[in-house]
Amino acid sequence: MSWTDERVETLKRMWSEGQSASAIAKELGGVTRNAVIGKVHRLGLSNRTEEAEAAPAAAPEPEKKAERKPAPAAPKPAPQPEPVAAKPAPAPEEEPATQAAYTPQPRRSIVPAGQPLPPQPSANEISPEALASVREVEKKSRRLSLMELTERTCKWPIGDPATDKFWFCGLPSQPGKPYCEAHVGVAFQPMSSRRDRRR
DNA sequence: CCCTGATTCGC
């Protein structure tokens, strides 16, 4: 794999979004996180640190001349490294909901950058045995927060996202699966047993 | 142990 314009673009975008090098590498495919990090540095967009400059000191960097790329040939719209444009990416954080006001928020999908996910153990039609099993697992859950999830942690949501009583299972997930063994069981039910389940 | 980014350096 080589760094085509498109791939570099994806890299830049994801990096600026705060995605981790490994996540980017996985997205791109064909490269390791090392490759991504190396590229990031070569591109000079290492510092994810831009803003955060409310300090009194005016000129933080009396740079030399105001040299700018004259853009030799390509009259591109100049996607140059904007000085202080990118915003810190408003984290999709939910207010802890001070057990008082319970604003029925239209639960938006709360999920990293991954593509799969949003299950919803709620109003499902699962066998009582399976449910009991899940309950049992929930007691052992690591209660991870969104930020703590990785490719190897179970992403089964537990609790109500609208309250602070919400977390993810977090137990070791099955290789290649988003959930732990127990949750894989209830998440991926064969059509056969699923069908015909009377209401 | 899982993960993160940073750096080095042979290619």
Add this chain to the structure above:
DNA sequence: GCGAATCAGG
């Protein structure tokens, strides 16, 4: 320029 190996952390 590239990225594996390595380093330095959390």
